[in-house]
Amino acid sequence: MTTLWEKNPILRVSHLTMRFGGLVAIDNLSFDTGRNDITALIGPNGAGKTTVFNCLTGFYKPTEGMIQLTHDDGSEFLLERLDDHVIARRARVARTFQNIRLFGGMTVLENLMVAQHNPLVHASRFAIAGLFGLSGYRTAEREAVELAKHWLEKIDLVDRADDPAADLPYGAQRRLEIARSMCMKPLLLCLDEPAAGLNPRESDQLNQLLLDIRDEEKIAILLIEHDMSVVMEISDHIAVLDYGIKISDGTPEFIRADPHVIAAYLGVEDEEVA
Amino acid sequence: MEYFVQQLINGLTLGAIYGLIAIGYTMVYGIIGMINFAHGDIFMVSAFIALIMFVALLSIGLTFVPLALVIVLLVTMAFTAVWGWTLERVAYRPLRESFRLAPLITAIGMSIVLQNFVQIAQGARVKPLQPLITGGFEVMEHDGFVVNLSYMQILIIALTVALMWVFTLIINRTSLGRSQRACEQDRVMAALSGVNVDRTISLTFVMGASLAAVAGVMYLLYYGVIDFYIGFIAGIKAFTAAVLGGIGSLPGAMLGGMIIGLIEVFWSAYFTIEYKDVAAFSMLALVLIFLPSGLLGRPEVEKV
Numbered sequence: 001m002t003t004l005w006e007k008n009p010i011l012r013v014s015h016l017t018m019r020f021g022g023l024v025a026i027d028n029l030s031f032d033t034g035r036n037d038i039t040a041l042i043g044p045n046g047a048g049k050t051t052v053f054n055c056l057t058g059f060y061k062p063t064e065g066m067i068q069l070t071h072d073d074g075s076e077f078l079l080e081r082l083d084d085h086v087i088a089r090r091a092r093v094a095r096t097f098q099n100i101r102l103f104g105g106m107t108v109l110e111n112l113m114v115a116q117h118n119p120l121v122h123a124s125r126f127a128i129a130g131l132f133g134l135s136g137y138r139t140a141e142r143e144a145v146e147l148a149k150h151w152l153e154k155i156d157l158v159d160r161a162d163d164p165a166a167d168l169p170y171g172a173q174r175r176l177e178i179a180r181s182m183c184m185k186p187l188l189l190c191l192d193e194p195a196a197g198l199n200p201r202e203s204d205q206l207n208q209l210l211l212d213i214r215d216e217e218k219i220a221i222l223l224i225e226h227d228m229s230v231v232m233e234i235s236d237h238i239a240v241l242d243y244g245i246k247i248s249d250g251t252p253e254f255i256r257a258d259p260h261v262i263a264a265y266l267g268v269e270d271e272e273v274a
Numbered sequence: 275m276e277y278f279v280q281q282l283i284n285g286l287t288l289g290a291i292y293g294l295i296a297i298g299y300t301m302v303y304g305i306i307g308m309i310n311f312a313h314g315d316i317f318m319v320s321a322f323i324a325l326i327m328f329v330a331l332l333s334i335g336l337t338f339v340p341l342a343l344v345i346v347l348l349v350t351m352a353f354t355a356v357w358g359w360t361l362e363r364v365a366y367r368p369l370r371e372s373f374r375l376a377p378l379i380t381a382i383g384m385s386i387v388l389q390n391f392v393q394i395a396q397g398a399r400v401k402p403l404q405p406l407i408t409g410g411f412e413v414m415e416h417d418g419f420v421v422n423l424s425y426m427q428i429l430i431i432a433l434t435v436a437l438m439w440v441f442t443l444i445i446n447r448t449s450l451g452r453s454q455r456a457c458e459q460d461r462v463m464a465a466l467s468g469v470n471v472d473r474t475i476s477l478t479f480v481m482g483a484s485l486a487a488v489a490g491v492m493y494l495l496y497y498g499v500i501d502f503y504i505g506f507i508a509g510i511k512a513f514t515a516a517v518l519g520g521i522g523s524l525p526g527a528m529l530g531g532m533i534i535g536l537i538e539v540f541w542s543a544y545f546t547i548e549y550k551d552v553a554a555f556s557m558l559a560l561v562l563i564f565l566p567s568g569l570l571g572r573p574e575v576e577k578v
Binding site: 059084085088090094097101102103104105106112113115116117118120150153180184189 | 300449452453455456459460462463464465466469470471475572
């Protein structure tokens with residue numbers, strides 16, 4: 001079994017435990033996410049996958065354990081100790097949710113601009129320079145629009161830049177969420193079931209988008225997904241959770257053949273659909 | 275006809291003051307979904323700060339009114355902004371994740387605290403200020419009835435229009451405004467996009483309070499007398515204006531303020547002055563029954 005992702009992981013989760021009263025949602029979970037890998041976190045419903053995301057992004061404070069994020073330059077962040085907006089801004093972790101959470105009343109472009117709030121707020125000296133249209137702010141604003149345009153081209157939504165985000169079709173909203181996360185220039189992108197509700201064609205587009213992000217932006221993607229075609233096709237590394245415990249960890253080929261996984265997860269897939 | 279025009283001018287002036295206060299209600303409601311019932315008293319505090327500043331400036335011999343006005347406006351806005359910021363920090367932020375009624379109750383509590391503080395610190399009697407800005411234009415004259423547009427009224431309306439314009443720009447064009455609208459729609463997602471939600475909410479209170487401060491200065495100059503209780507009625511009227519215009523909507527708050535101001539003035543002019551508040555609040559009841567989302571508000575859609 002290869003251990004590529006353990007060599008220099010961007011994210012190292014060690015002995016993570018999350019209890020809600022008597023319920024143990026995650027039990028002593030450890031896994032690594034390789035730099036520039038697509039890592040999938042899979043498991044039956046209720047296995048604790050979303051709870052892991054919530055711990056990563058500062059929603060929950062874990063009961064025990066350590067979540068260590070290391071940037072390319074060696075700077076380290078202990079995510080369990082940081083507030084959500086600090087995780088987003090300084091540790092540079094972006095996430096999406098199972099349900100779509102766009103700013104529906106704002107335009108597609110504005111959604112992408114909000115994600116670039118921080119460089120803009122600095123350039124605008126807290127709205128004062130922005131109001132008077134000073135040159136530093138104008139440059140920052142132009143750069144922000146350029147980046148937004150780049151991602152709109154990637155997700156094929158340039159024509160709809162000025163429409164309210166809520167008016168987009170479902171698949172486009174999913175893509176826009178990913179684009180919005182990318183506008184934060186994250187180093188780790190956490191996607192919670194990005195393929196949920198997509199038709200096969202949209203699902204293929206999504207695969208291509210994620211592979212492009214990995215190869216062109218050189219960032220790490222951590223993915224929760226039920227759609228096995230997506231998971232097996234694009235993941236470099238898979239960790240399998242069941243009842244909060246990691247039951248397997250390895251390459252897609254390894255996972256596919258692991259009897260534990262077949263017993264716990266792939267074997268009950270039909271039941272889960274019902 | 276002349277009588278009507280005069281009342282129209284008076285109504286628009288009063289409406290501008292209500293509108294400025296109403297914006298504070300509507301912005302805070304928009305971003306955290308609570309009615310800041312202490313906002314009217316923030317307005318009252320600002321009128322007192324302005325009075326103290328005017329008296330101080332006059333006593334050191336600064337009698338050039340435009341300069342005094344600019345200084346008083348800036349200082350009052352700054353101090354009132356600090357009051358607004360403190361209010362949010364002390365009374366509302368600790369309760370933000372609490373049940374919905376909790377911040378509402380503290381808001382009423384803070385309103386009483388502010389009233390009593392001013393009553394004790396400044397006394398319960400009305401405080402007068404000598405008229406500083408006098409004179410005006412005669413717009414028209416007929417059968418001995420002169421329609422007056424005073425400089426004070428021009429100042430109030432011009433300042434209100436200018437501030438509306440500036441605030442609309444801030445909300446629509448700057449990244450601060452974008453982050454405010456983002457917080458309004460989904461606070462959690464805004465935080466995950468790197469927006470500092472706490473700071474954005476604080477700034478919203480600061481902005482609302484500084485507009486109330488402008489209203490306070492104008493009220494003081496226009497009426498010439500203030501007491502510790504002016505915040506209550508003015509606050510409730512401004513709240514009515516915000517609801518009438520559609521709470522959460524900035525132009526709505528201004529429009530609502532104008533309508534309430536006009537209703538009040540016309541009712542006093544043509545019917546009975548004693549029932550002017552009844553007229554204004556009846557409007558609130560009618561709007562809530564027939565148009566619950568207000569004139570310019572979006573209908574509330576429950577998130578599933």
